[in-house]
Amino acid sequence: MEKPHILFVDDDADMLRLMALRLQAAGYRVTTAASAEAALAQIGHERPELVISDVRLPGQDGMALFEQLRQRYAGLPVIMLTAHGTIPDAVEAMERGVFCYLTKPFDARVLLDKVAQALSVAAPVQAAQTTETAWRAGIISRSQIMEELLGETRLVAASDASVLVQGESGAGKELLAKAIHRASPRAKGPFVAVNCGAIPEQLLESELFGHIKGAFTGALNNHRGLFQTAHGGTLLLDEIGDMPLPLQVKLLRVLQEKAVRPVGASEAVAVDVRIVSATHRDLDAAIAQGLFREDLYYRLNVVSLTLPPLSERREDIPLLAAHFLAQVAGKYNKPVTGYAPDAMEALLAASWPGNVRQLYNVVEQVCALASAPIIPLGLVQRALRLPAQGILNYNEAKTRFERDYLTQLLKVADGNVTDAARMAGRNRTEFYRLLQKNGLDPALFRQPGEGVAG
CATH class of the missing domain: 3.40.50.2300 (Response regulator)
Incomplete structure (x- = not known):
C-alpha cells in the first residue's frame, strides 16, 4: 500500500x-x-x-x-x-x-x-480511473475483509455463473452486483435491477416476463419484461427472498429453459441473461419453513458472496465518511471540509445497524445542518440520536472500550504488537485481527526511529 x-x-x-x-x-x-x-x-x-x-x-x-x-x-x-x-x-x-x-x-x-x-x-485523492479500477467504481474501501471479497468478486465475474449476494440491508449489495457486471464479459450489455419485495405479486410477473396487449385489464400495449430488457447483460433480482412462491416456480422454469413467456402470450421468447440475486434473509431458514424453493435456491446460488456489515469493516468508516461528505457538500454547495476528531470517534464507535446506507444518511444530515467547515461532535450525536452527554448503548460502549483499550496497549508498548498482545493475554495473530477490526496501525504508535519488528 x-x-x-x-x-x-x-x-x-x-x-x-x-x-x-x-x-x-x-x-x-x-x-x-x-x-x-x-x-x-x-x-x-x-x-x-x-x-x-x-x-x-x-x-x-x-x-x-x-x-x-x-x-x-x-x-x-x-x-x-x-x-x-x-x-x-x-x-x-x-x-x-x-x-x-x-x-x-x-x-x-x-x-x-x-x-x-x-x-x-481526509477525502481520498481521486486517481485517474483505469480499466483496472473502473469495475469497482463506487465501492469505497481499504479494509482487508473488503479487499478479499473484491478479489473473489473479480474472479467470479469472469464466469457466467449465477451469483447470490448476501448481506444486511444497506450494506451495498447492489453496488457489488454492478461491480460483477462491469468486470464480466457482459459489461457492454445492460444492467437491470428489480426489487422483488417492492412490487405487488400481481404486477411482478408482468414486470419480469412482460405481457401482451389485452392480457389483463389495463394491458393496453405489449410490454417487454425486465428479462428481455436485460438480454445480453445482467439482471439483479434484489431481495429474492421476498419473491412469492408461485413466481418462484415460473422463475425456475425461465432459468431452466432460458426463455420467458410474456403474460397472455402463447410462445416463449429466448433470453440470454446472467442472474445475480441478492438478499438480507436467511434462505436456508426460509427453505426449512417452506417459504423458498430449494431447487430455485441451488439454481441461484452457484456462487455465493457475502458482504460484511459496516461494523465489521470499521477501517472503512473514515474513508466512507470523507467520501460522502465531499459528495454531499458539493450537492448542497456548502464549504464543509471534514470532521472534528471527537466527531469521527463517534462515527467509529457507532453500531451502524443500517450499515453504509445509514452512514450516508447521517453524513447528509450533518452536512445540511453544518454552519462551519468542520463537523462538530454535537451534530454527529444528533444524527445518530445519541444523548449529548455521550451515553452509549451496550454494543456502542463495548466497541468504544475495545478501541480505547487497544489504543492504550499500543501506546504503552510503543507499537510493539508482540508486547501488546502479551499484555492483553492474546496471541499475536488474534491481536492483529483486533487491530485490523478497529482500524489501528501499530506503526503510528512507534517512537520515531524505531524499527518495525514486533
Whole structure:
C-alpha cells in the first residue's frame, strides 16, 4: 500500500529536516516547502493527503495559505503550527476549518496522533480511473475483509455463473452486483435491477416476463419484461427472498429453459441473461419453513458472496465518511471540509445497524445542518440520536472500550504488537485481527526511529 503523502511547510530549514525525518520514521512520505508560494506550486503538481504548515512564513502567512487550500482543495486537511499561538487564534482557526492548531514547542507524539486523525478523515485523492479500477467504481474501501471479497468478486465475474449476494440491508449489495457486471464479459450489455419485495405479486410477473396487449385489464400495449430488457447483460433480482412462491416456480422454469413467456402470450421468447440475486434473509431458514424453493435456491446460488456489515469493516468508516461528505457538500454547495476528531470517534464507535446506507444518511444530515467547515461532535450525536452527554448503548460502549483499550496497549508498548498482545493475554495473530477490526496501525504508535519488528 502506498505511503500517505504529507507536505510540511516551514521557513526554518532545521525544523523541515527534523520533522521530515520524524514523519518518515512513522511511515509517511514527506515533501517540504519553505514558503506558501512554494507549497502551492508543489500541490499543483502533486496533491498531498495532508498539509502541516507554520503560521509565520515569508510572503503569504500560513493562514493565507490555508484559505487558498480551502478554496481549491476542499477535502484537504491542514494542521497549523505556531510559536505565537493564543487560545483565540486557535478557536478562530478551527472555526475557519483548520483541522487542528498546535503551539510550539509541541510533543512529537501529539503531532503524530493528530496526523493519524487528520489522514483518517481526509477525502481520498481521486486517481485517474483505469480499466483496472473502473469495475469497482463506487465501492469505497481499504479494509482487508473488503479487499478479499473484491478479489473473489473479480474472479467470479469472469464466469457466467449465477451469483447470490448476501448481506444486511444497506450494506451495498447492489453496488457489488454492478461491480460483477462491469468486470464480466457482459459489461457492454445492460444492467437491470428489480426489487422483488417492492412490487405487488400481481404486477411482478408482468414486470419480469412482460405481457401482451389485452392480457389483463389495463394491458393496453405489449410490454417487454425486465428479462428481455436485460438480454445480453445482467439482471439483479434484489431481495429474492421476498419473491412469492408461485413466481418462484415460473422463475425456475425461465432459468431452466432460458426463455420467458410474456403474460397472455402463447410462445416463449429466448433470453440470454446472467442472474445475480441478492438478499438480507436467511434462505436456508426460509427453505426449512417452506417459504423458498430449494431447487430455485441451488439454481441461484452457484456462487455465493457475502458482504460484511459496516461494523465489521470499521477501517472503512473514515474513508466512507470523507467520501460522502465531499459528495454531499458539493450537492448542497456548502464549504464543509471534514470532521472534528471527537466527531469521527463517534462515527467509529457507532453500531451502524443500517450499515453504509445509514452512514450516508447521517453524513447528509450533518452536512445540511453544518454552519462551519468542520463537523462538530454535537451534530454527529444528533444524527445518530445519541444523548449529548455521550451515553452509549451496550454494543456502542463495548466497541468504544475495545478501541480505547487497544489504543492504550499500543501506546504503552510503543507499537510493539508482540508486547501488546502479551499484555492483553492474546496471541499475536488474534491481536492483529483486533487491530485490523478497529482500524489501528501499530506503526503510528512507534517512537520515531524505531524499527518495525514486533
